[in-house]
Amino acid sequence: MRTTDFPQVRSLRLFESMSESNFETLMQAAYLQTFPSQLELIHEGDPADFLYIVIEGCVELYARSNGRESTMGMVRPIGTFILAAVLKDAVYLMSARTCQKSKILLIPSENVREAFEKDEAFARSIVLELASCYRGVVKEHKDIKLRTAVERLANRLLRYHADQGGNGSLELPYDKRTIASLLGMTPENLSRAFNTLKPYGVEVDGAVVKLSDLKPLETLAKPNPLIDERDA
Amino acid sequence: MRTTDFPQVRSLRLFESMSESNFETLMQAAYLQTFPSQLELIHEGDPADFLYIVIEGCVELYARSNGRESTMGMVRPIGTFILAAVLKDAVYLMSARTCQKSKILLIPSENVREAFEKDEAFARSIVLELASCYRGVVKEHKDIKLRTAVERLANRLLRYHADQGGNGSLELPYDKRTIASLLGMTPENLSRAFNTLKPYGVEVDGAVVKLSDLKPLETLAKPNPLIDERDA
DNA sequence: ACGAAGTCTTGATAATTATCAAGGAATGGG
DNA sequence: CCCATTCCTTGATAATTATCAAGACTTCGT
Numbered sequence: 001m002r003t004t005d006f007p008q009v010r011s012l013r014l015f016e017s018m019s020e021s022n023f024e025t026l027m028q029a030a031y032l033q034t035f036p037s038q039l040e041l042i043h044e045g046d047p048a049d050f051l052y053i054v055i056e057g058c059v060e061l062y063a064r065s066n067g068r069e070s071t072m073g074m075v076r077p078i079g080t081f082i083l084a085a086v087l088k089d090a091v092y093l094m095s096a097r098t099c100q101k102s103k104i105l106l107i108p109s110e111n112v113r114e115a116f117e118k119d120e121a122f123a124r125s126i127v128l129e130l131a132s133c134y135r136g137v138v139k140e141h142k143d144i145k146l147r148t149a150v151e152r153l154a155n156r157l158l159r160y161h162a163d164q165g166g167n168g169s170l171e172l173p174y175d176k177r178t179i180a181s182l183l184g185m186t187p188e189n190l191s192r193a194f195n196t197l198k199p200y201g202v203e204v205d206g207a208v209v210k211l212s213d214l215k216p217l218e219t220l221a222k223p224n225p226l227i228d229e230r231d232a
Numbered sequence: 233m234r235t236t237d238f239p240q241v242r243s244l245r246l247f248e249s250m251s252e253s254n255f256e257t258l259m260q261a262a263y264l265q266t267f268p269s270q271l272e273l274i275h276e277g278d279p280a281d282f283l284y285i286v287i288e289g290c291v292e293l294y295a296r297s298n299g300r301e302s303t304m305g306m307v308r309p310i311g312t313f314i315l316a317a318v319l320k321d322a323v324y325l326m327s328a329r330t331c332q333k334s335k336i337l338l339i340p341s342e343n344v345r346e347a348f349e350k351d352e353a354f355a356r357s358i359v360l361e362l363a364s365c366y367r368g369v370v371k372e373h374k375d376i377k378l379r380t381a382v383e384r385l386a387n388r389l390l391r392y393h394a395d396q397g398g399n400g401s402l403e404l405p406y407d408k409r410t411i412a413s414l415l416g417m418t419p420e421n422l423s424r425a426f427n428t429l430k431p432y433g434v435e436v437d438g439a440v441v442k443l444s445d446l447k448p449l450e451t452l453a454k455p456n457p458l459i460d461e462r463d464a
Numbered sequence: 465a466c467g468a469a470g471t472c473t474t475g476a477t478a479a480t481t482a483t484c485a486a487g488g489a490a491t492g493g494g
Numbered sequence: 495c496c497c498a499t500t501c502c503t504t505g506a507t508a509a510t511t512a513t514c515a516a517g518a519c520t521t522c523g524t
Contacts, residue, residue, distance in 0.1 A: 044458055063374045065456045070377040072370070084363040093370050093458050116359070123355050127348070130362040131316040137369040138304070138325050142295045144376060145302040145416050149481070176502065184377050186482060191503050206490080206502095224297045226276055226325050381511070408472065418512060423473050438472095438520090 008078045014129050017121040029111040034103050041096040048085035048092055050106040057102025061094045071181035086112050142227050149185045153193045154221035155228050161211055172207040240310045246361050249353040261343040266335050273328040280317035280324055282338040289334025293326045303413035318344050374459050381417045385425045386453035387460050404439045
């Protein structure tokens with residue numbers, strides 16, 4: 001890996017203020033690999049050998065316990081995952097698998113920790129990154145503890161809608177079963193939740209959702225920036 | 233506040249490797265206050281003016297949305313809370329109130345951020361602290377997404393039991409309604425969950441719980457270190 | 465010590481969510 | 495392009511969880 005190969009990686013909040021030489025060292029230790037869809041990249045409980053950066057494609061973070069499985073998050077380019085485990089030199093709490101053919105940059109954990117020791121700016125960037133990740137999970141936790149399934153869906157639709165320009169139409173970014181699991185419900189329940197939202201102007205056609213009237217949907221959803229906004 | 237007033241604060245992971253002079257500066261800017269029970273210390277949505285450290289007593293972190301409320305966590309001495317919001321200079325995602333008469337140390341946010349800028353060791357300690365906090369919430373999120381109410385209670389009891397020496401008896405550390413909310417259920421449902429666990433050797437008398445036979449309880453609970461262990 | 469307020473439990477019922485089963489729609493590999 | 499597979503939806507039903515109500519038990523302040 002050469003430093004100039006992925007300017008988008010360099011411009012991530014995590015790396016942008018790092019010294020050139022330390023970034024170079026990190027990149028030289030890194031591997032760029034392409035994986036097919038549905039490949040398990042990491043398995044919860046394994047030691048954190050690498051920090052992962054999604055360059056192309058898409059990765060699903062999920063967890064299992066008992067016989068159950070739940071999607072914990074999705075990572076899109078350019079996004080990192082499993083930073084906390086790497087820094088703590090601990091085991092992964094979540095598994096990860098590709099959900100498309102994906103190009104992934106792997107940085108050995110020890111190199112990340114070495115850079116963390118050596119590069120002060122990197123250490124500071126990590127703080128802000130981790131603080132954001134922490135607040136992200138807190139919001140998801142509030143979402144699931146304070147809302148019913150229909151409310152979670154309504155708010156998620158409003159979020160996707162805003163993300164995609166807010167012109168009355170949105171495309172679901174993942175399979176419905178994945179969205180169901182993300183939102184903490186079964187696929188059947190998601191399907192029924194969409195039906196419940198029909199009187200609120202939600203029209204589903206495959207992955208395309210049309211919102212014909214935001215007012216009543218928002219009245220139902222009661223969106224809350226302290227749960228739904230990405231940077232609040 | 234003098235530096236020597238609270239050696240336990242100094243010995244927190246967060247502060248122990250900080251330089252003496254920076255720690256002193258931080259402590260001189262800090263306020264030590266005693267609050268009565270049930271006082272709201274912070275309100276979600278407000279700007280993060282202080283980092284809080286519980287010296288004595290107990291603090292409940294909770295969140296509201298719609299008309300609902302849920303306990304997000306409990307902080308016991310010597311514990312900090314609301315670090316991420318302070319570092320990001322963002323609004324609080326959670327409210328906090330004392331659940332006993334409590335002695336709290338308040339450090340103004342700007343002083344914390346100043347120390348974060350000036351003191352490298354402090355910045356590095358923050359990384360490890362935030363990484364732990366992050367992993368803590370991920371575990372709670374897994375707990376609620378992957379387990380039923382009875383399973384969550386069973387695992388919580390096993391955790392308290394282990395924490396308290398594992399001699400067959402444990403004391404519930406909080407009111408039952410608080411534990412119910414922490415575990416994401418109503419008080420009525422907690423009461424019934426205790427009844428469900430009776431055949432598994434769980435005997436409740438007020439705040440004291442006796443576990444007469446761990447085997448069947450563990451079989452039901454299926455404890456998972458990647459959810460239940462504090463430092464995994 | 466006493467009354468008031470809050471907590472906990474139980475019962476009855478309702479709402480929410482999950483499970484099982486089956487048919488139809490969409491998708492991808494050959 | 496077609497078949498096979500997976501995904502999605504719907505129906506029927508069950509399990510889980512919440513709500514409402516009432517009574518017993520605690521706790522706390524006066």
